[in-house]
Amino acid sequence: MASLAGTMRRRGMSEDEIAAAILVANKQRCDPPLPDEEVQRIAASVGRYAPESTLLPVTLTLTKPPSNSIENTPVAGLPTDHVDVVAPIGGQQQQQGRFCRQTLGDLRANYKPTRWLIEHLLPIIGILLMAGIPGIGKTWLVLLFALVVATGRSLLGRFQTRQGAVLLVLEEEDSSAVLERLDALYAGLELSQEEGDALPIHVLIQQGVSLVTVEGTLEPELLRHIEEVKPVLVVLDPFRRVHGLDENDSGQMSALFNLLRQLQVDMNCSLLLIHHLRKRSEHTEDALDRLRGSSDIAASVDSVLEIGGQFGSLVVKHSKSKRGRALGSFLIKSEMMSGAIRFSYQDSDIAAEIDREEIRKFILQILSEGPLNQSKLWEAGKERGFGRDRIKKACVELEKERLVEQQVGPRNSKLFILTDLVVDAPAPPSTTRSQEEETVEREEWVL
Structure with a gap:
């Protein structure tokens, strides 16, 4: 825009x-x-600008970098395809021109293993993109990530972190909601309010933060805050609200990530970008294809986490990692009790089973309202975010279990219907009082 x-x-x-x-x-x-x-x-x-002025050149203005809590020099091995000029390394002779050629020996002499801010998920001076539909609970995870980095604790008891300051840019939250969630997370991590509030976490809430000026440079005011805080992690939630550019324009996105990469190297920080996913379709269920905007966004980041499922049992798919193998799917369970929320990790087999059960329940529920032909069932599944192949697979399973069968309908169409095993099944037992109370308590939390 x-x-x-x-x-x-x-x-x-x-x-x-x-x-x-x-x-x-x-x-x-x-x-x-x-x-x-x-x-x-x-x-x-x-x-505000005069006609014929150049509003978005691809330029970069950065102030002097700080020496923050991790290291004073860029991490070796960081992709340099986003930087126009690469300085000579090792004993390599100075070359004239825009590009700097290297031999494999030059690369080997300066190689260092990847260092992680969050083990396997976010490298030091890296970019992690967390994507999911609105309201699924991404901001809860943002605050959790901030707390474990600020304390140096492991994430979900699984992923080790490197301790340091955090800067949160939250453009869709209000202060009260943030504090209420933080209090619940403090309790879950067994931190007192005083201990939590004393952590090196700094926030910019609904400040209208912009990454890029109309002249195409990084916003000096944001750079000032980063210099003062010296964060190891900067969170932009949501990403689209802080850049003001056309996410479908590959040129603009490529230029933006050029700026972000140089910002990271000069300010020695990692980025967590919160993004939105398009709905699943019958054509693709791949998280990278479902990311809103240009494919340059997915191409420019180091790691991608797709957040699915539902709050309480979030299915997380680690679909991309430039540094090592992507982890695939795992489950983040959350429990709310007595004002505290606790998140825990469960492995990929459980996550896949949760996803499978969601589709099966959907099919049984919609067929309880009456028979449906294939196209109607696919269409209903698409609205819920389930692709055609996954519904087909679930239908085959349900037919083998004699819970669903096919009949010939008008014009020889195939109709899916429930069998007597489902129709005659007794109703599930009524919810107990304790379960009802727990449900009411959970509904009070706003995602």
């Missing part, structure tokens, strides 16, 4: 004209569309 608005302004359009045009473009081109007030803010920002 910012690029489109900039083009209109350079051609002499007024703020009102730009706002009217990009409001229409937002609804037609963005999935999901940005809020109207955010679109109006883009138009107002661009409207």
